[in-house]
Amino acid sequence: MGKQYETVIGLEVHVELATKTKIFCGCSTEFGGAPNTHTCPVCTGMPGSLPVLNKQVLAYAVAVGLATGCNITQYCKFDRKNYFYPDNPQNYQISQLYLPICRDGKVEIETEDGKKLIGIHEIHMEEDAGKLVHDEWTDCSLVDYNRSGVPLIEIVSEPDMRSAEEVIAYLEKLRMLVQYLGASDCKMQEGSMRADVNLSVREVGATEYGTRTEMKNLNSFSAITRAIAGERARQIDLIEAGEKVVQETRRWDDNVGKSYAMRSKEDAQDYRYFPDPDLVPIVVTDEFLADIKARQPEFREEKIARYKEEFDIPDYDIDIITGSKHMADIFEETVALGAQPKKVSNWLMVETLRLLKENNMDPEDIRFSPENLAKLIKLTDEKAINSTVAKEVFEEMFKNDIDPEKYVEDKGLKTVSDEGALRKTVEEVIANNPQSVEDYRNGKEKAIGFLVGQTMKAMKGKADPGMVNRLLKELL
Amino acid sequence: MANIISDEIIEYVGILAKLELSHEEKQEAKKDMGRMLDYIDKLGELDTTDVEPMSHVFPMQNVFREDVVTNGDTREAILKNAPQEKDGMFVVPKTFD
Numbered sequence: 075m076g077k078q079y080e081t082v083i084g085l086e087v088h089v090e091l092a093t094k095t096k097i098f099c100g101c102s103t104e105f106g107g108a109p110n111t112h113t114c115p116v117c118t119g120m121p122g123s124l125p126v127l128n129k130q131v132l133a134y135a136v137a138v139g140l141a142t143g144c145n146i147t148q149y150c151k152f153d154r155k156n157y158f159y160p161d162n163p164q165n166y167q168i169s170q171l172y173l174p175i176c177r178d179g180k181v182e183i184e185t186e187d188g189k190k191l192i193g194i195h196e197i198h199m200e201e202d203a204g205k206l207v208h209d210e211w212t213d214c215s216l217v218d219y220n221r222s223g224v225p226l227i228e229i230v231s232e233p234d235m236r237s238a239e240e241v242i243a244y245l246e247k248l249r250m251l252v253q254y255l256g257a258s259d260c261k262m263q264e265g266s267m268r269a270d271v272n273l274s275v276r277e278v279g280a281t282e283y284g285t286r287t288e289m290k291n292l293n294s295f296s297a298i299t300r301a302i303a304g305e306r307a308r309q310i311d312l313i314e315a316g317e318k319v320v321q322e323t324r325r326w327d328d329n330v331g332k333s334y335a336m337r338s339k340e341d342a343q344d345y346r347y348f349p350d351p352d353l354v355p356i357v358v359t360d361e362f363l364a365d366i367k368a369r370q371p372e373f374r375e376e377k378i379a380r381y382k383e384e385f386d387i388p389d390y391d392i393d394i395i396t397g398s399k400h401m402a403d404i405f406e407e408t409v410a411l412g413a414q415p416k417k418v419s420n421w422l423m424v425e426t427l428r429l430l431k432e433n434n435m436d437p438e439d440i441r442f443s444p445e446n447l448a449k450l451i452k453l454t455d456e457k458a459i460n461s462t463v464a465k466e467v468f469e470e471m472f473k474n475d476i477d478p479e480k481y482v483e484d485k486g487l488k489t490v491s492d493e494g495a496l497r498k499t500v501e502e503v504i505a506n507n508p509q510s511v512e513d514y515r516n517g518k519e520k521a522i523g524f525l526v527g528q529t530m531k532a533m534k535g536k537a538d539p540g541m542v543n544r545l546l547k548e549l550l
Numbered sequence: 551m552a553n554i555i556s557d558e559i560i561e562y563v564g565i566l567a568k569l570e571l572s573h574e575e576k577q578e579a580k581k582d583m584g585r586m587l588d589y590i591d592k593l594g595e596l597d598t599t600d601v602e603p604m605s606h607v608f609p610m611q612n613v614f615r616e617d618v619v620t621n622g623d624t625r626e627a628i629l630k631n632a633p634q635e636k637d638g639m640f641v642v643p644k645t646f647d
Contacts, residue, residue, distance in 0.1 A: 093617050100620030109638040111623040130617035151605055158568045160642040216639035349605030357611045
């Protein structure tokens, strides 16, 4: 029988913070501007420019630290991490090595074998680099520094994970915490959350860790899962062949399903860190800490517990709704406006999820207001519109956040409750469809469905189906 | 000279600094670095037990800015610092990840 191996994984997660401005200058962090339009002497590393820390970056970092049970370093500093690369105009990155803002935390994840704690080694603040574009025409590279200086926190875990499932559960957990704090949108595809995987293998029962590699360029949960399987297999093959695992940084190519060594040995990482003399030390006062603590939101677990207590909706719905802070906010505000929780949940779970999927959007991208959703539910409660019309109105609301009351009024979509007018249409439908009428009278119950459909069509969908049914039965 | 810089060290420092030195330049650099380290060693003569490492010369802390956009689009001015530009970007030697 072959040897049994255990995978040991630790993660470095970079999260782009949702500040309006960069970490050390007043340039906008807005995504998608024309190249270099959000730059200044500070974030392009011009000599003599001076960085000044954005207070909101500190507030977000402390909030994430508190949410992950970290100790906050009340006397902390920034350091320079020196390396030469064109995306880094200063030739150093301002980061934290000696006194990171948060240390020694933990988060709880759900695994197949129950709950498990994953240790957080530290969280530090740092600046992002610019973006390199390769120009095929001139065989040169081009640099856009719009992203240079965008604030990041790097969350470094302990090597506490043993499988891809645990890694995904940990990342989901972090994403929820950070999104609930509003500290980042954590979109992996857009790079606002990036994970580097440190992985080693060892024989089951061994106490020492094996040599680890660091894997980069993982931009989806599925890529992470594949990369972990691939790297585990590669390291086991090496060990079984009697070779050594080399400690190195590897780049995962998800299209090929393979990783490649990124840096050669003589390019060993030697960052010659030293304290940044341009930035003065940070003292996190007790008052500042207390203020951040007081503003921590209700997190997902607490919300789930409260929903189960307060609302009569299925656990599955609660799970989906609380999976997005934004969706949970819409749910709660709509209910607060008087709508029945089950009905609000239905609109979110069925139509909203369908439209999000069709439009390739995240729950965070929902634009309609709780006020308008509450109005729509009220219109259906009052039977002012039927369910078909309601869906039509909802689609419009989803797209343009229209006011459903006004829309229904303007488009004349209200259900015709004038029984006289409806009766007249039903009589016409009966007269025009003798075959179905005969079928129905001969005991074919289903034939009535066709007649209801014809009536609704004649009424342009604006009739109360219950009333149509009743009138048809009466007149047949 | 108390500090002797080896060929390996000067090679390594050259790689870190992305410098290509000729044989003569390397010999000069070895001597220079040795002298600098000798000079720095002078500080080792002081007793620094119980002295907090200093990272800043001013007795200041907590210098912050509010999270408000104060800079506009100054691309044209910024790009004047680029030795070469193309499509609003800085042109640099071909660089791989």
